[in-house]
Amino acid sequence: MLSEGAKCIDIDPGKLKKMKKEIIELERNNIKTGEKTDSEMGRAIRAIIERIADGEA
Amino acid sequence: MLIKSITMNNFRQFKGEQRLEFSTDSEKNVTVLLGDNTFGKTTILQAFNWCLYGVADFPKNSRPDFLLNLDLANGQGSDTCYDVYVKLILEHEGKEYTIKRAQRYTNTGFDSERWSADSAVVKIFYKESDGRTKEVREGEERRVINNILPASLSGYFFFDTERVSDISARKDLKDAVSGLLGLAPVEKARKHIGEETKKKSAIGQWYEARDNNGDGRASEAKSTIDRESARIDELNQQIADIDAELKKLSEQKEKIDKILRDNEATAALQLEKQRLEAELEKTQTTLEQSNKSFKEFYSHEALNYLMQPLLVGAEETLSRSKLADVGIRDMTEASIRSIIERGVCVCGAPVTSESAAYHHLLEEIKNLPPTNISTAVQSFRELIKNNERNRETFMPNIAERYRTLNDIRDNIMATEAKISDISEQISGKENMGEHEANLRRIENNIESNIEQRNRCNRDIGAAENSMASAKKVYDGLAVATEKNARIDRYVAYAQNICDWIDDHYEAKQNEMRTNLESQVNAIFKRMYHGERRVRIDNNFSVSLLAWVQGKEQETGESEGLKRVKNFAFIAGLVNIAKQKASMGNKTDEISWQNEAYPLVMDAPFSNADETHIQNISQILPEVANQVIMFVMEKDWQYAKNVMAGRVGRYCNLKKNSETYTEISLGGDANV
Numbered sequence: 093m094l095s096e097g098a099k100c101i102d103i104d105p106g107k108l109k110k111m112k113k114e115i116i117e118l119e120r121n122n123i124k125t126g127e128k129t130d131s132e133m134g135r136a137i138r139a140i141i142e143r144i145a146d147g148e149a
Numbered sequence: 150m151l152i153k154s155i156t157m158n159n160f161r162q163f164k165g166e167q168r169l170e171f172s173t174d175s176e177k178n179v180t181v182l183l184g185d186n187t188f189g190k191t192t193i194l195q196a197f198n199w200c201l202y203g204v205a206d207f208p209k210n211s212r213p214d215f216l217l218n219l220d221l222a223n224g225q226g227s228d229t230c231y232d233v234y235v236k237l238i239l240e241h242e243g244k245e246y247t248i249k250r251a252q253r254y255t256n257t258g259f260d261s262e263r264w265s266a267d268s269a270v271v272k273i274f275y276k277e278s279d280g281r282t283k284e285v286r287e288g289e290e291r292r293v294i295n296n297i298l299p300a301s302l303s304g305y306f307f308f309d310t311e312r313v314s315d316i317s318a319r320k321d322l323k324d325a326v327s328g329l330l331g332l333a334p335v336e337k338a339r340k341h342i343g344e345e346t347k348k349k350s351a352i353g354q355w356y357e358a359r360d361n362n363g364d365g366r367a368s369e370a371k372s373t374i375d376r377e378s379a380r381i382d383e384l385n386q387q388i389a390d391i392d393a394e395l396k397k398l399s400e401q402k403e404k405i406d407k408i409l410r411d412n413e414a415t416a417a418l419q420l421e422k423q424r425l426e427a428e429l430e431k432t433q434t435t436l437e438q439s440n441k442s443f444k445e446f447y448s449h450e451a452l453n454y455l456m457q458p459l460l461v462g463a464e465e466t467l468s469r470s471k472l473a474d475v476g477i478r479d480m481t482e483a484s485i486r487s488i489i490e491r492g493v494c495v496c497g498a499p500v501t502s503e504s505a506a507y508h509h510l511l512e513e514i515k516n517l518p519p520t521n522i523s524t525a526v527q528s529f530r531e532l533i534k535n536n537e538r539n540r541e542t543f544m545p546n547i548a549e550r551y552r553t554l555n556d557i558r559d560n561i562m563a564t565e566a567k568i569s570d571i572s573e574q575i576s577g578k579e580n581m582g583e584h585e586a587n588l589r590r591i592e593n594n595i596e597s598n599i600e601q602r603n604r605c606n607r608d609i610g611a612a613e614n615s616m617a618s619a620k621k622v623y624d625g626l627a628v629a630t631e632k633n634a635r636i637d638r639y640v641a642y643a644q645n646i647c648d649w650i651d652d653h654y655e656a657k658q659n660e661m662r663t664n665l666e667s668q669v670n671a672i673f674k675r676m677y678h679g680e681r682r683v684r685i686d687n688n689f690s691v692s693l694l695a696w697v698q699g700k701e702q703e704t705g706e707s708e709g710l711k712r713v714k715n716f717a718f719i720a721g722l723v724n725i726a727k728q729k730a731s732m733g734n735k736t737d738e739i740s741w742q743n744e745a746y747p748l749v750m751d752a753p754f755s756n757a758d759e760t761h762i763q764n765i766s767q768i769l770p771e772v773a774n775q776v777i778m779f780v781m782e783k784d785w786q787y788a789k790n791v792m793a794g795r796v797g798r799y800c801n802l803k804k805n806s807e808t809y810t811e812i813s814l815g816g817d818a819n820v
Contacts, residue, residue, distance in 0.1 A: 100637075101637060101638050101641035101642075103641060103642065105736075107642070108646070111646060112646055112649065112739045113739055113741075115338045115342070116334045116335065116741055117741070119333075119341070120242065120334045120741065122337070123296040123334060123337065124244050124275070124293070124296070125275060125283070125285060125293065126285050126289030126290070126292050127283075127285070127286065130340070130341060130349045130350075131349040133341040134342075134343065134349050135351070135354065137338070137341050137351040137643075138351040138355065141642050141643055144642075145638055145639055145642050
């Protein structure tokens with residue numbers, strides 16, 4: 093359930109695509125290494141989304 | 150995935166450390182290991198399984214759990230312990246992995262059960278792109294291996310043709326196949342992005358970091374600011390209204406002040422008249438009281454004064470009389486007779502007719518009126534004497550009172566005259582008293598309005614203080630509010646990605662299933678020339694269908710047909726797995742390179758005729774990036790004509806004894 097604030101966000105398709113690519117690459121890499129736990133993966137995904145959302149498309 | 154080598158140390162009949170390298174050449178992608186029955190081909194296949202999954206399927210009559218080489222185990226004077234291990238070096242998605250499973254056997258005595266085995270330990274190392282070697286975290290080994298090659302499918306990638314179970318009997322293929330076909334990263338991403346209630350997930354972590362309390366407090370502070378701001382506006386409006394009223398009252402006051410100033414003399418006279426009228430009223434009251442007092446005094450004292458000549462004469466006459474002063478003053482005969490009648494004197498003595506007291510009392514009666522009046526005359530003379538002073542003061546007293554009455558009357562007449570005079574002077578003039586009353590009312594109103602304005606100013610001060618406090622809270626929370634806004638933005642993107650996965654995942658899985666079914670049937674047709682086809686349903690269950698009486702249905706399968714079906718399924722899976730994976734439609738598609746998988750096959754041509762052997766030999770190098778085959782020389786004779794050009798490496802198994810086999814490298818495709 094999105095918050096009222098989140099519902100009003102304009103999504104940049106370029107940023108969104110970049111996020112998807114990086115997240116899948118991150119998951120593929122972790123599948124190979126098992127380096128990160130679920131919690132660490134949650135944090136790593138947060139970092140990707142935050143970096144791209146705050147940066148340029 | 151490409152397998153570079155396998156190293157076995159003291160593993161069953163492979164005594165000592167023996168290494169087998171495999172071809173990783175994409176053109177010559179086949180490695181052939183030649184060996185007859187009982188030479189150890191199946192042991193090598195089980196070495197793969199043991200290294201990766203910790204299980205090795207050996208015949209029950211061959212002590213399946215005892216992996217230590219029997220030459221060493223049974224040898225005289227053997228060492229106290231031996232390490233059994235299998236080490237695989239493989240390449241997966243650009244990373245080189247070394248997977249090593251080891252088990253230590255310790256000699257504990259001299260009988261046949263003297264070997265004690267520790268638990269097997271697996272370790273995985275991988276090389277980063279920068280060349281550094283890292284170890285997979287302890288506890289994660291199974292997950293990493295399963296993601297490289299799912300254990301549920303291991304029986305097909307490490308294909309023991311004679312013992313493989315029927316793929317149609319497997320119900321656990323969906324997740325494994327989805328993983329191999331490249332959907333695992335998407336599925337994992339969906340899990341790790343998560344949702345609000347999953348605290349380990351990205352969205353869950355954002356919601357944890359969100360300052361929901363701060364939002365509430367900020368909202369409350371904002372509400373206070375708005376409320377106090379409105380209150381200040383309202384109070385300022387009240388002050389403006391008060392100022393307008395004060396201005397009006399000041400004008401009225403000024404007007405009345407002017408009238409009063411202009412009629413100051415009249416006002417003074419009117420005021421004097423009022424004062425005199427009040428004074429007159431008071432004096433008239435005093436006159437009434439003095440009149441009353443005069444009359445009362447006269448009534449009380451005048452008779453005594455008027456009797457004065459008679460009393461003087463009486464005194465002169467009585468003073469000349471010779472009356473004995475006997476008897477008790479004011480005593481009466483009735484009093485004495487009452488004592489006698491009572492029988493007891495006032496002194497307590499009994500009074501009887503015989504007592505002396507009785508006779509004294511009777512004697513006393515003779516000194517009293519009417520028998521003797523001397524005591525009465527004496528009393529009268531004292532009365533005359535006592536009233537003499539009153540008679541002397543009567544005249545001055547009454548004269549003084551009379552003068553006072555006349556003075557009051559004169560005072561009243563004078564006041565009435567003054568009032569009359571003033572009345573004549575102010576006759577026809579306005580009543581300044583009314584103006585003065587109005588002026589006092591206006592002054593009271595002005596005072597009240599000023600007090601109200603002061604109260605408004607105090608309320609404004611309080612509202613400004615409250616607003617400043619709320620502003621401070623609000624400004625303090627602005628950081629939290631900004632943070633929440635950022636989190637909302639991140640969550641919106643994350644949720645968008647989740648929606649994208651949810652929208653496409655099932656369709657993609659279905660697309661892959663359809664594609665897999667198509668590939669499997671294409672391979673199946675190259676090996677089987679009947680009317681059957683392979684069906685892969687939504688749960689990735691595999692079945693073989695045939696047309697019976699115009700209706701397609703499952704039928705009985707021979708062992709040979711089952712092997713062809715299984716082989717077709719695995720070959721189709723390997724063929725698709727190496728293709729590029731993608732997700733989404735044209736506008737939002739994301740694609741990534743998928744992984745190629747090897748096929749390690751023990752006796753792939755077992756029980757196959759020459760045609761099948763040639764078909765299999767042709768298909769295997771096409772669909773798999775790497776083929777590792779353990780074959781008997783007699784079967785190889787049929788395959789080599791088709792496959793020889795794709796063979797990159799040959800190895801031979803040399804059986805020295807039932808407990809010792811050596812791997813020799815090299816060899817010839819034409820063996």
